Amino acid sequence: MPMLEFATDPLVLAALMAVAFLAGFIDAIAGGGGLLTLPALLTAGLPPHLVLGTNKLCATFGSATASFTFYRRKLFDPRQWRFALVATAIGAALGAGLTHLIPAQWLNQLLPLVVFACGLYLLFGRVPVTPRAHAAPIANGRQWPQGLMLGFYDGVAGPGTGAFWTVSNMLLYPLDLLRASGVARSMNFISNGMALAVFIVSGQVAWALGIGMGFALMIGAYLGARTAIQGGSKFIRPIFLVVVLVLSLRLAWQHWVGTA
Structure with a gap:
């Protein structure tokens, strides 16, 4: 069984934990960490449903680590975003x-395409520039459709959700x-946790592998969140673009040129 095999292979586990650390660091700063972990798990040979569940774990x-770090620094107020939190969980x-209704063969073909398309969007899309207005009210009506759509996407696939949240928020x-x-990090935590609960109920989680990668992600996310907060927006912007460029090129080679 793939779950047991990967749990006992130290080399594979170490490689995937290294990928998870890098993904956590990237995701805490600019989003898009799933663009790295999903292909890594697929390349390791796990079935697609197990990949999605383990990736959610x-x-x-x-x-959770990145969200708590931003919350402690008073960069996220749950009271302002209560409607988005509920909508994201439902979505x-x-x-x-x-x-779980999609056949595994379809997911094998769909997931690389979704990751690649997400990379292209993030590569060519522009991050909007808005003035600082910390005291301005946050519209409640917009939170429902935003949370439902992005939560639904994160439940189905997920790569780039944090980046989509960041851009749409601005x-x-x-x-x-x-x-x-x-x-974005806080909403990503809600959608990850809710989707994970569904995958746990269906038995589609490789626990040993997911927990090992999870701890590596925690360390990367903690360092990434602190780096982002200390560096500010001027630091996040170039990291965002460089990460998207590298990941898009890697995925294009692996899933299109490499399989030709």
Whole structure:
């Protein structure tokens, strides 16, 4: 069984933990860490449903750490985002439930395409620039459709969700990049946790591998969040673009050129 095999292979586990550390660091700063962990797990040979469940387990570790770090620095106020929190949880549960109805063969073909398309969007999309307006009110009505759609996407697949949250936050609300990233990490934690619960119920989680990668993600996410907070928006912007460029090129080679 793949879960047991990878849990007892120290070389594979060490390699995937190293990938998870890097993904956690990247995700805490700019989002898109799933663009690295999903292909790594697929390359390691796990079935696609098990890949999604295991990825949610390790991603929950990282997003929880990053979210708590931003919260402690007062860069996220749950009271302002209560509608988005509820909507994200509902959307993620629905998305994860739908995933179990998709045949494994379709997921094997779909996931690399989703990751690649996400990389292209992040590569060519522009991060909006908004003025700092910390005291401005946050619109409640926009939080429902935003949370439902992004939560649903994270439940179905997930790569790039943090980056999509960051960009949409800056488009919809008076937030700078740093505070938009804080909201994104918190919403990502909610959708990861809710989707993980669905995968646990269906038995699609490789626990030993997911926990090992989860601890590596926690360390990377903690260092990434602190680095982002200390460096501010001017630091996040170039990291965001460089990460997207590298990951997009890697995925294009692996899933399109490499399999030709």
